[in-house]
Amino acid sequence: MDYAMIKLPINYLEIEEIYGNSIGKGLRSVAITSANPEEGCSTLAYALSQRSEVDGKRTLLVEVNMLHPELGDISGHIHTDWLPNPQSADGCIMRSDDVNLDILPAPCDTDVLGFRSIANMSKLMEHWLENYDAVIFDTSPVNARNRNNIPAESICAMVDGTIMIVMAGVTRQTQFKTALDRLTQNDVSLIGVVFNDFLNPRLADEICRETRRLDNWFPNAMQKIRSYVKKSSFFNINL
Known part of the structure; x- marks a missing residue:
């Protein structure tokens, strides 16, 4: 199993601190991103979503990571195709074992262009925030530039706050700076940086x-x- 898919216990003090400075502080939409692939975004996004659910918040976890889609696997479901409109997207939302946590896995390749549209994403965001207390995004790496990618900075620019993960001992300073510059250029509200010491x-x-x-x-x-x-x-x- 890939280390990025390990389920992180939500009773960790680190998770509590991250939650307290994001969803727990009143933010309703949060994006989890990184500079490079396999730095632990899916693990943190899933743990943060579970922590939100435990707090009694109706939570939606949305995967827009086209580089390495994992939430369909980590939640025990298969990936489901969905289109960029509220009606079709709602039909693909999966109820997890947690009562108040729903999961929307990554869209299929043919639907990616629709999610690069700010208008489409704004419509979806408005719809989700009407039905959920918190919406958490698992994004692609900021530095990823593959043809099927949904740019992380465009998603991060739409949410209340963004959390960036850095793999300690692996992520280079230049890679982190490049990613940070892209987020800054898109007026992203960066609320914190999490150092993943799994490989340290x-x-x-x-x-x-x-x-x-x-x-x-x-x-x-x-x-x-x-x-x-x-x-x-x-x-x-x-x-």
Whole structure:
């Protein structure tokens, strides 16, 4: 399974903080985006939607990520084609196992052009906000420029606030700046940046890895160092 599709427990303090600074603060529409693919947008969008549902808000999770559609899989449903108008879109909304959470998976390739239209998206947004307390978007990466893409910045410009994910130790500063510039140029309201440390090793792991360089010379000493580091609460703090 792709790490981006791992379900994140909504009782994490990090999720609570993100929720408290977005939907919990009164924002009704939020977009989750990133600079590059596979940084965890779908995971966070799904967790944030579940947290909103637990708070008693009728919530709609909309996938406009055409690069790697995942919400049909993460919610246990197949992807469903839909068109850019309220009537046809409503027919493809899927009820999740959570009482107040509905999910709208990514549209098919033939419908993408319709969602690049600001008029169409404005009409959909107006309709959804009449029927839901919160609408959360899982967007394509900002730097993605494939032909079937729905530009993330156009979606982000329509919502009350945008959250950007950065994969720690992977996303380059130039990639982040390029994405940030595109959002800024489209007057996007960026309410926060989330650092995903899924691929960022702990200090203890890094120290243990480096000690193996000396195993040929000091095998017993290196084994003792690794044993100490693994048991140390200081070296195993999650940053």
